[in-house]
Amino acid sequence: MVKAAVKKNGRKSKAARFTKSFLLRLGFYFLLCALSFIFLYPFITMIVKSLMTDDDLYNITVKWLPSQATWSNYDIAFRRMRFKAYVWNNVIVCGLSTLGHVISCSLTGYAFARYKFRLKNALFMLVILMMIVPVQVIIFPLYKQYSDWGWLNSFLPLIVPTFFAMGLNGGFFIFLFRQFFMGLPYEMEEAARVDGCGPIRTYARIMLPMAQAPLLVCGVLSLVWHWNDYFEPGVYINNPDYRMLPSVLPNLYSLLNQENHTMIQVNDLEGIVFNEAMLMAATFLCIIPIMIAYLILQRRFMEGVERSGLTGM
Amino acid sequence: MTVKNPGLSRKPRRMGIDRKRSLEAYIFLIPWLIGVCLFFAYPIFVSIRLSFSKIVSFKGLITEWVGLTNFEYIFFYDINFMPTFLQVVYDTLLNTPLCMVFSLVIAILINRKMVGRGFFRTAFFIPVLLGSGYIMKQLLGMGVDGTTITTGIMVPKLISDLIGPSITAVVQGFLDRITVVLWKSGVQIVLFLAGLQGISGSLYEAAKVDGATEWEMFWKITLPMITPIILMNMVYTIVAFFTDGTNPMVDYIKKVNFTNQQYEYGAAMSWVYFVFALILCLMCILLMRRHVYDSGAKN
DSSP: OHHHHHHHHHHSOHHHHHHHHHHHHHHHHHHHHHHHHHHHHHHHHHHHHHTOOHHHHHOTTOSSSOSSOOSHHHHHHHHHTTHHHHHHHHHHHHHHHHHHHHHHHHHHHHHHHHOOOTTHHHHHHHHHHHHHSOGGGGHHHHHHHHHHHTOTTSSHHHHHHHHTTOSTTHHHHHHHHHHHHHTSOTHHHHHHHHTTOOHHHIIIIIIHHHTHHHHHHHHHHHHHHHHHOOHHHHHHOOOGGGOOHHHHHHHHHHHHHHHHHHOOOOOOTTOOOOOHHHHHHHHHHHHHHHHHHHHHHHHHHHHHHHHSOOSOO | OOOSOGGGTTSTTOOOHHHHHHHHHHHHHHHHHHHHIIIIIHHHHHHHHHHTEEEEETTTTEEEEOTTHHHHIIIIIOTTHHHHHHHHHHHHHHHHHHHHHHHHHHHHHHHSOOTTHHHHHHHHHHHHHHOSSHHHHHHHHTTOTTHHHHHHHOOHHHHHHHHOHHHHHHHHHHHHHHHHHHHTOHHHHHHHHHHHHHSOHHHHHHHHHTTOOHHHHIIIIIHHHTHHHHHHHHHHHHHHHHHOTTOHHHHHHHIIIIISOOHHHHHHHHHHHHHHHHHHHHHHHHHHHTTOOOOSOOO
16 A cells, blocks of 8 residues: 555656645645634734723724724723732742742652652652642631631742642642653662762752753743632732732722623723723733743743653653 | 661661662652641641531631531532533533643644744743633633634634524534633643653654654554653643633632631532542543553653
8 A cells, every 4th residue: 555655656746746745834834823823812812902092992893903002001000900019929929939849849759750668659649639639629728727827918828838849730740850850860870879979969969950851841830820820819818918910800800890880980090991901901911021931931941841751651 | 766676786877778768768758748748638638527517616627527418408409509510520521632632733733843833832832821810711701712713714604504503503612612722722732742752753763664654653653652641631631621710610619618608518519529520530540541651661
């Protein structure tokens, strides 16, 4: 059968073959562009809407390009959501909890990958369980616990668990590091041990520098997930001074819905009606910092993904 | 370490090599073990106890055992639980396979060498940046979905005249679902990419020499080699859909817990909900186990 195919191909002229491969390639790019359009759609809508004026918003003929772009929406959104104050909360919490995940999950993953010890399988089942049990199941006991410790209305419940390899998707990161360390050759550690290098130094000086790929993947994913998380911060934090950016958004959205429902347009101090465009601007402002961070790390992140050695569980 | 047998005190520091290694492992595990006890095992214990009891006093959380009352209430009295729960189950059962297929296809597409590789890879990760959380929820709620594919393809008007409104509605619903699924498959695509990169190129070269087509290579090499990732992705996807911010059940649990303050009931409900997710995951693992490729790297 294969032979027949080769023969058939051979008989075709060079030009025909070229056209065929060209068409295939064209179709391939068309498919990719269509798919990436779907992926970018919410993002594009958000940006376009955020630039619209009040008139454009209610004009059905204006779907994509606003008749005139206004930047004032961003200005209003910026002040309305107290961006400057909250963005630092986000940066502090996300930075510290990402650091926590990177340190603690790599340690744990290393132990599971490279050591034999009693109860290993039972403990690893616990890691799998960590991946499967959603935080919603234990949210009340956690809430109660933190409130007993006096941790509510602070960043502690969000940051401290990550230093103990718990927190948002901790199990997933442990798993990631375990997979990576399992793929490394044992000779490295043996050589270090023969030379009298202690286990912790072996880990810090030899294994960790080799683990740049999963460190980066863990770091980026942890950063992005923490940045966007609003369930846990929403539960633990009520004090407006300690809010995180994504937890400000629900308030803004409810403000908009309220105004739409009652049709009473409540002007605030500045005499501005809060509209959808401003909301979109606020939403976009929320993700700008994390987007910049991702765009900077993007290339190395993808390289890290490729080298994280996830095959061969 | 105390020396148990003084007669052997010639070598007091000698431990069995296995025990020593075991001890080293536990040094590495200390932070995680503390974390699991404080932030995972104990809350789970409290939560299970709560679901079988009634809170008598909040101070010190004194509870009274009431048996299965909370669960009875869930299944026989609560009119909100079952419809929401079934909706979520239905969505998960449909979305998970769709998500797997699409993310695998996309991962294979962008794994090739081509122009604009960096752009496409960023594009497919953008929904993850937009968040699994509130932002996506609102964009969906504002009717952003649905228009996406239909404006892209532009056939429904013509075809809907031909096949009638009922079938059009089904097709439309399906397209909407795909859009939503695609937006939520960023992480899965990344994981599949990692898996595809892990397959040794020499396998493909050997197959090519033997005259295999790309189609054959996909079924005989790619798919068997990434079965571990498929399994991991499936579990991840099920859990992600179950805990997603757009999920009505999550909202309901949060409402019962923190707005209605029925903590016992909330705990019972979340356990029913979780046990179902667990059953789904276990089913996946059991079904896939026979087919998962084992590289022999396990030790």
